[in-house]
Structures are given as structure tokens and as C-alpha cells.
Amino acid sequence: MTSITDFQPGQILCLEHGDTCLYAELIQIVPKNKSRRGWVRPLILKVSPTRDSIASSSVHIDDPTASEQPSLYDLRQGSDLLCPIALFRAALDTEVVPLLTQLAHPKTQTQGDCIAHQQLHRFIHDVCQMHLTTL
Numbered sequence: 422m423t424s425i426t427d428f429q430p431g432q433i434l435c436l437e438h439g440d441t442c443l444y445a446e447l448i449q450i451v452p453k454n455k456s457r458r459g460w461v462r463p464l465i466l467k468v469s470p471t472r473d474s475i476a477s478s479s480v481h482i483d484d485p486t487a488s489e490q491p492s493l494y495d496l497r498q499g500s501d502l503l504c505p506i507a508l509f510r511a512a513l514d515t516e517v518v519p520l521l522t523q524l525a526h527p528k529t530q531t532q533g534d535c536i537a538h539q540q541l542h543r544f545i546h547d548v549c550q551m552h553l554t555t556l
Contacts (some may be wrong), residue, residue, distance in 0.1 A: 433517050434461060434509035438548045440469040443513055443519065448501060459506040463496035465520050466540055494537035495524050502545070508552065
């Protein structure tokens with residue numbers, strides 16, 4: 422596992438919570454900060470379908486790929502976040518590059534900016550609630 426002291430600006434990090442992953446670029450680790458916070462630039466929020474949402478969806482059962490695809494939210498036009506770096510792990514190229522490629526593909530239907538930022542807000546709220554005592 423990568424130590425937070427090994428993180429470098431420009432590196433892509435991942436914050437996982439439940440069935441959701443936030444991929445973000447590390448911009449800067451705040452110097453002389455005992456809580457080890459850093460500025461990150463959100464790139465992609467990947468929400469994997471839960472078993473409940475798959476079962477309750479109206480997607481045709483004969484199409485196994487339709488209901489199992491994660492929802493991707495393009496966050497590249499959003500604001501930077503100040504977050505505890507300890508919550509992140511280094512993202513692997515093999516997980517990030519395919520997601521960025523999907524966002525660039527014309528057939529990919531990403532959600533609108535408003536919906537994407539609502540999803541990010543909900544995700545950050547959930548993470549904060551989970552780690553309230555340690556933040």
C-alpha cells in the first residue's frame with residue numbers, strides 16, 4: 422500500500438466508499454498540516470450498481486451488460502476539494518485509463534453537470550458521515 426507521504430502532485434488517487442469510487446488528481450498536499458489534508462481535483466465518480474438496483478431496474482433481463490455497467494459522472498469541470506489524504510489510495514492506471522476513455526467516447530452518455538455534482542455532494546456527505554470521528 423502506498424504511504425500518503427509517497428503521493429505526488431499530479432498523481433491520480435481513488436477514494437472508495439461502498440459501491441462508489443471518486444477518482445481525483447492530487448493538486449497539493451497542504452504544508453505543515455497535522456491532519457494531512459490536500460487539494461484534489463475530482464475527475465470521475467464511478468457508481469457501481471448494487472444488487473438491489475439491478476433487481477428493481479426495468480432493464481431487460483436478456484441484456485446482461487445493460488444493468489451491470491457502472492454510472493460514470495464527469496467531474497472535470499468542477500471545483501477542487503480539500504480532503505484528508507489518508508482516505509485515498511493511489512489509483513492504478515489500468516482502472517483510470519479505461520474510465521477516461523469511456524468519458525471521451527461519443528456514445529457514452531454521461532450525466533449532466535448538475536446531476537454529477539449532486540452525486541459528488543452526496544458521496545462526500547456519506548464519506549464525512551462515515552469518518553466523522555476521525556476527520
